[in-house]
Amino acid sequence: MRAVVRQPRLRCLDHPRRAPAIAQGNVRWRMTTSWPKSLDTIYGSAAGLCERVSRLTEGRFQIQPFAAGEIVGGLQAFDATASGAVECCHTYSPYYFGKDPAYGFDGGMPFGLNSRQQQSWMLYGDGLKLMRELFSKANLISFPVGNVGVQMGGWFRKEINNVDDLKGVKMRVGGMGGVFMSKLGVIPQQLAAGDIYPALERGTIDAAEFIGPYDDEKLGFVKVAKYYYTPSWWEGSAQITSFVNAAAWERLPSTFKDAFEAAANEQTLSMMAKYDAVNPAALKRLVAVGAQLRVYPRPVLEACYQVTLDTFSEFSNKSADFKRVYESWVKFRDELNQWFRVAEFQMDSFSLSKIHN
């Protein structure tokens, strides 16, 4: 992600590791995020959380959000919070899968839970409990704060007609997607948001995935790679998470804990609702300027599915943490899918078959 640097309040930068200021019952926290402010849905959700917490506490608990790069880089949010350099952050757990592949379940796994299913697993399944057990080892408490839904499957300069067409494709992929795609012959590239377009234009990379129509449009990919694939099987829902330093959390009065938790849950609802409101028009605009929508052919998805299962097995063999979470997750997913097949999918299938415009 490219950091959009603004002038932070000097007090904060002068004492980046100071203890939180507590005066007359007031608490001030900093929230470092992994986002540039131009990602107004995701960054805006962080700002919305801070604003609601302030209003709920009559200004007694103030959290200031910072864009990536203002305090630390976007991918250092987790460590900065774990160390206590900041009290909290707003990020995406799969960025840190190198620490533990089980972190991937917090953000969403390939062929995993959709956004509604993820929310259920978190709040009424074992999801939040299991993830908090993992993150507690890093002195962190996790709070789901949003979801992006099914992302798009990337911009390509050439069509993908069969699984061999993926071989050798240099593709920018975020999160854990590259781990799985590399087994299909894709050469995954990690690039910050601002570096993707130039790389695609110069031919340094052949393809790129970012988020969905609303965010992708801003980066201009359609000008240099017109085939816009769906779905992002590796990010069938992307949960955004706020981590809070455990010691900072314990110092909070219970009312402030309630304010943070309620505001986080509210943002989980709100981020998805906003994406659903802004993506349709962006998709239309992209198609109007030449984007060619393509669905990954079924045999390609089947191959992706198979490498996903193989990779889950590998991780389970290597990591007891991964195995424990995977077993809970897959049981929850499979049972919930049975119910979704009966009701949601039957209704959606009919409703979405009606083309009105």
Add this chain to the structure above:
Amino acid sequence: MRAVVRQPRLRCLDHPRRAPAIAQGNVRWRMTTSWPKSLDTIYGSAAGLCERVSRLTEGRFQIQPFAAGEIVGGLQAFDATASGAVECCHTYSPYYFGKDPAYGFDGGMPFGLNSRQQQSWMLYGDGLKLMRELFSKANLISFPVGNVGVQMGGWFRKEINNVDDLKGVKMRVGGMGGVFMSKLGVIPQQLAAGDIYPALERGTIDAAEFIGPYDDEKLGFVKVAKYYYTPSWWEGSAQITSFVNAAAWERLPSTFKDAFEAAANEQTLSMMAKYDAVNPAALKRLVAVGAQLRVYPRPVLEACYQVTLDTFSEFSNKSADFKRVYESWVKFRDELNQWFRVAEFQMDSFSLSKIHN
């Protein structure tokens, strides 16, 4: 709904129309609901909202929830709040479509928005704005507080193989469903929850729809009508709404307004998450004791769709309010469906095709 009467706090019943008690900055409200306490997901969500508001305000703003029948009957919640007899309620807007068919859009219309789409229309489309304009005429402010998702399409003693099989079927249908179903020859019956099973057992009615597996199981329908149809095309998502008396709202300090609004949004997330966690196991249990799952045949759904469009036209011709909301709603739905066809549906279609257990 069958009221589960418990002993309310006497102070409340002694002065049912008293002004809210405000002492030393404290506010006490009553929330009448349309639910028996046995509906632990929906009623539990009302209780959860009240609990969170209390915690957010350090007990200064207390709302006490009441089951249907404790203060007024379940279907009098709207009027009791409009008149100021209670400060707020927790109900389902289509119960009141006799006042204005446009109220139906608040709870969900046949072949309408799914739960995620409804949340987007409410928060980032014109949904909440339009509905509040309508409800303001009744001195009410509306807050979405939950969703049930796609309901099941009812319990039948005989299979429905074609649209003629619906003719003459005496069926218990909640909300607005009966308006649409009667045009297919169904004879809709309004029955409270506790009266449905005896009527079905005696043959006074031939079929009944209630909610979904988790709630339906409690009422025992499977013992007397084994064909369990999906989907409930007339309740493809059922939004639960809390109405607040406008004058009571205006008297609230802004912090209490924030607490109510944040808690309501949180419950919208939470209710759907809970239903998704409890419905799968209930569905399995129902099938284990003999429920025969059936999907409404496509020609039946097409006929239902056609009478739905016809009814929307009739309502639009009769009511300027309905027409205005319908035009906004249908535009939002159709554009959002285009996007759902591209991403969500492609992913769900693949994921749900994988049968694991």
